[in-house]
Amino acid sequence: MSDFRGVRRGFLLDSRVAEDLAISDVARVFGLRTSAIRYYEQIGILPPAMRKNGQRRYDNSALFRLAVVQRARETGFTLEEIRELFFGFPPGTRPPKRWQQLSQRKIAELQARMKRLKLMETLLKRMENCRCDALDECGEKLLRQDREES
Secondary structure (H helix, E strand, O other): OOEEOOEEHHHOOOHHHHOOEEHHHHHHHHOOOHHHHHHHHHOOOOOOOEEEOOEEEEOHHHHHHHHHHHHHHHOOOOHHHHHHHHHOOOOOOOHHHHHHHHHHHHHHHHHHHHHHHHHHHHHHHHHHOOOOOOHHHHHHHHHHHHHHHO
16 A cells, blocks of 8 residues: 555554645545545535645545545546435435445446447447448448338
């Protein structure tokens, strides 16, 4: 694991390290730009940071929240879907139910996208076998083929 402020990443939850982190430190932990962290605050995904001498300071709760955000982003969730994960359920809804509901929807979306990609691949492979002398000839054959398939 990489070092962070002289501490291995796995040990970031040590209260000595994670109770008073600058925005640049938090950004480094998650491989983000500081502007991304400020944006997450602006749109409400990350609660406003404490201020110390005018500078944002973060604690464990910000790290925990950003770990969830990072995993959600890795699995393809949009920022709007991440907001829904945190705020789109009745109070008291447990995390497994939240993840399950959003994951089922995301999986259906991915399956539809994969189906579309497979169709695109099939069409591209057909086009690789083109033997036309002109693009107009391709168009004529495509129109004829579409009529025959209909």
